[in-house]
Amino acid sequence: MHTNRLSLEKSPYLLQHAHNPVDWFPWGPEAFEKARKEDKPIFLSIGYSTCHWCHVMERESFENEEIAAIMNKYFVSIKVDREERPDVDRIYMAYVQATTGGGGWPMSVWLTPDLKPFVGGTYFPPENRYGRAGFPSLLERIAEAWRSERPKILESSEDVLAQLRKQAEVAPAKAGSGLALDKAALESGFLIFRRSFDSKLGGFGGEPKFPRPVTHNFLLRYHARTKNREALDMVLLTLREMAKGGMNDQLGGGFHRYSVDNRWFVPHFEKMLYDQAQLAISYLEAFQITHDATYSTVARRILDYVLRDMLDRDGGFYSAEDADSVIDPAKPKEKGEGAFYVFTQAEIGDPVFEYRYGVEKDGNVANDPHHEFTGKNILFEARSLEETAWKFEKTEAEVRAAIAVTSARLMTMRSKRVRPHLDDKVLTAWNGLMISAFAKGGAILDEPRYAAAARRAADFILSKMYDPKTGILLRRYRQGEAAIPGFLDDYAFFSQGLLDLYEAQFDTRNLDAALGLTEKQIELFEDKASGAFFSSGAGDSSLVMRLKEDYDGAEPSGNSVALLNLLRLAQITDRKDLRETADRALAAFAPRIMSAPVGVPQMLVAWEYSLSKPKQIILVGEKSAERTGEMLSLLNERFVPNRIVLLIENAETRAKLANWLPVIETMSQIGGTTTAYVCENYSCKLPTSDPRKFAELLQ
Known part of the structure; x- marks a missing residue:
């Protein structure tokens, strides 16, 4: 049985290929150095462990001794789990989509030793079929081109990369462009979705x-x-x-x-x-x-x-x-x-x-x-x-x-x-999304099992994948090992999960963690000059470009979620710097929001929130009190998207929250029972301890 370097990895996807006859390397300096030293191009294969066509290409090509021999002779072959390294995946997917008009997984890209792409595609069959070139003949042709047309390949890779960098630029619209942010983008987004809707x-x-x-998310908030x-x-x-x-x-x-x-x-x-x-x-x-x-x-x-x-x-x-x-x-x-x-x-x-x-x-x-x-x-x-x-x-x-x-x-x-x-790997970003779901499920359905699952998952990430000394969050955990510095998605999605968990269960430690992670996110990923966030941190020389992801697809983009987090935290803390960071990001993405709203529905959610006057709902009372439960039930049974919810349970939480919103110092109970304050735009309605009046204030 063959065994290659992937046998030392933790990724289930890489381990699936650990016994291929292909001499696979994980993404890293050892592979890059070998390519430079031997003057060989790199074959980069990106996929994930539950990808059907990845399995097919493995069976047909990567387990084939003859095809593996061609790969080992002419190329340095690298495997990447796109779920572990979304930064690498996004860069080369942008190239494949730009040059072929399509994309998907497995992604197959050939790179120069300097990691610049020059040929790309997705699945290739072992012989000519489906209108696609057979993988072995393609390997031979690319190897021959590398030998005989090297200057042309290098020039082409430079040109394409320059075009990709230009296309990936995100910056505020120029004056007079007609692309300044306008609430008309909300109507435009709705109309486009209506046209494509299957009634x-x-x-x-x-x-x-x-x-x-x-x-x-967008359509419900538009409604x-x-x-x-x-x-x-x-x-x-x-x-x-x-x-x-x-x-x-x-x-x-x-x-x-x-x-x-x-x-x-x-x-x-x-x-x-x-x-x-x-x-x-x-x-x-x-x-x-x-x-x-x-x-x-x-x-x-x-x-x-x-x-x-x-x-x-x-x-x-x-x-x-x-x-x-x-x-x-x-x-x-x-x-x-x-x-x-x-x-x-x-x-x-x-x-x-x-x-x-x-x-x-x-x-x-x-x-x-x-x-x-x-x-x-x-x-x-x-x-x-x-x-x-x-x-x-x-x-x-x-x-x-x-x-x-x-x-x-x-x-x-x-x-x-x-x-x-x-x-069975645990990803911080996806766990953040799931924490939000369980936190909301526990509150809306009054189900303690779901509430407990949200708490436990948040504690898992904070205890095993976060360093409180440095503020650094890690991306992946599996079999006792946490690894890979987190990306924008990890910080944004997990911060969102912590905010949702706070608003469901009111443990201020989650609020503190969300704020701390958001501050770290700004430090690591914000483009201070042009606004918005890069998907990956600075300083990784293996990345040929840094992208500001904005497409809200199967998952929301890190920028869209980060934007809404900033707006929510600005409401909670009254910190102008957080609002200004959000406004810079919105300005940077304005051309995208105005010209192609259908591509950024979650960013439209953030834009809609920024246009609104969110309700600040502040309850004064013990979390376990019956009246507190009544009021929270009334809140949770209603769809009130643009709001924040705070609970003043004792002197400690009062002091913490009043440090951000001084008006909280003056909020007290009426008649010794839980009392609700509903405020908008620095103006509060009369407080009430009557659940029926509270319900009216939520309208």
Whole structure:
């Protein structure tokens, strides 16, 4: 068996390649020095451990002795886990997208020994097919070009890099450009989303359909600002249709990565932590607005799935579960897409369940080009409980009980199958998103398990991945090792999680940590000259450029989240420097916000917040007091996006908070019971200890 340097790494993705015949190196000085010393180009392969086509390219090419021999002869080959090193991934993805018009993973890029890209692509088959060049012939051609056309390659790589740096510049618009920030960007963003909305099946655009919760975040806040019912309805329909589909794990909870069709039916079965976190919040906010238990039920199922299957024993959350899984335990190397999740009709054996979830004798996937689901069924809500009850002449309660019995039996059956690969690294950024979801879930659903999970995960990050002496946050934890200095996403997403945790549970240590991390983030990443934040810190000579990421895609951008954090903290602390930092970032991104709002929906959320007069809700009373609980319940059952919430529980918290907001010194209880102060724009309404009056002040 071959063993290469990746065997010494902690990344599950790199370890998957540790026994390839390819002489892989991790990203680092040893590989760079070898390339320079031997005057060889670098082959850079970027992916992640639950990436389907990464597995395919490994099986076809990287496990092939002949192809590996070509790679080892002509190139220094480097593997990067994009989830560990998003900075490296973003730089070379920008190159691949600019030069090919597309992108994805596995990403394949050839670099000069100085790490400048000159050829790029994604998946390459082992021979010419799918309209793509075969990988071995491509390797030979690139090696020959490196020998015979070196000056041309070097010149080209310099030119492309210069263009990329120019395109990546983020700075305030010039006077008279028409791109100064204007609230018209909110209307423009709404109109663009409306044009692409699927009014029948929900979602935006055609197949494949990806969940993009940042879009929900913007549209719900646009609705709150304008009372435009259409913005709300777009989100609600999308959430309902997604929940019905096979993209929602109907047995175990949680959402798969995306749907290959337009009706959310056939998913790509991978499950990502960041999807669970953001979608849970979308469903929680929909529940706050509608008080419809349909949405809270889905949120609970997501959070319960994460607690059951994605929780590290010390409290952190794992990253992902693979789409592929073993079909037959007797043949462990043969895997199929979604094999863990699908059933034959014979395995189910319950006509009521089968009717409800669209099960058919010969399988229910008609469009199956790769014959992965022959005779199998993807569970989806084909019919409502009401329709099912009518069909079988039962009450809805009887149908619900019968389905619960069958669901439990199928979950037991499924648990005996070989589980998909689990990427068990803990990433600070994604844990920050999940902490927000559990903090909000605990408060909105009044569920102590969720509240405890949020606290425990925050304590995990602060105790194992943060150095209080230096203020440095680390990116990744696995098997007892924390490593890789954190990126903007890590600081921003975790700070957001701590702010949400404070506003749900009122431990001022979380507020202190969020403020300290935000100050460190400004020190490490802010562009003091032009505004906004670089995704990576200064001083890493292996990065050929620093980017200011702004695209809000499957995950929000670090800049969008950092912006909202700054605005919230400025409200809490009344610190002008934080507001000024936020304003500089907004000015820097103004051209992007005004010209392409659809690309930055989470930044639109921050812009909308900055335009508003956020409510400062200050409660004076013990956290455990019954009246405090009543008032918090009234607050948590409402969607009040633009607000901060503070609790004055004792002399210590009063002194701390009054240090930021001196008016707090004068706030006291009425009649010896918890009292609420609701302020806007440095003006407070009359305080009240009456829950009904408090509810009126929240309108």
